[in-house]
Amino acid sequence: MTEHSVQLDELDARLIELLAAEPRIGVLELSRRLSVARGTVQARLDKLTARGAIKGFGPEVVPAMIGFGVMSFVTLEISQRYGHDAVAGHLAEIPEVLEAHTITGSGDLLCRIVARSNADLQRVIDQIVGYEGITRAHTIIALAELIPYRTVPLTKAATRI
Incomplete structure (x- = not known):
């Protein structure tokens, strides 16, 4: 704890x-x-x-119900001379970036993004990687949500510690 x-x-x-x-x-x-x-x-x-x-x-807004039916996860590699904060500032200006996390592994940041269509997803990715501090992006399109974001089971488990 x-x-x-x-x-x-x-x-x-x-x-x-x-x-x-x-x-x-x-x-x-x-x-x-x-x-x-x-x-x-x-x-x-x-x-x-x-x-x-x-x-x-x-x-709790459901992006698909307001016209953003494509969900994807993007792993970003960033130039270390720019740092996480500068890249996060750039990402925060893009409304389709729902969240971003620093990560371990092959990338530096993991983002959840949405778009209106696959063509619109290309526009969003282009906007993301258009920043000089981002050197590479790997995108995975989510096909279906099997388990939505949830915390209730976690709060129940926390009481059993």
Whole structure:
């Protein structure tokens, strides 16, 4: 466990599970369903949010449903003289770059990107590699999502540690 990690208990896991299933649920309804005081729910939410275990309560947008039906993963190799921060700044300006992570292995960064079509994917990749600090890109197109991004099973497992 890292120095700043949050130890979850069963109540935290149940709270997160309810929020994941019904993001618009209110604190009062959460307290009713969890059979705990409203103040307890609010205190738990405040603690989980303040410590970074919960990042937000906003809507989860499905890119394919708003016209971005092509998802791909791109491994980037970067010029070390530019560094990760400069490349990340460039990538942050491209709306189709959903996330980027520094990685180990044959590349330096791994990005998840979306596009409207395969032709549009070429445009996005060209925009990405058009930056002088990026020396090479390897793209893999995702065909189907078998397991969507999820954290509820992880929060349940965290209570069993």
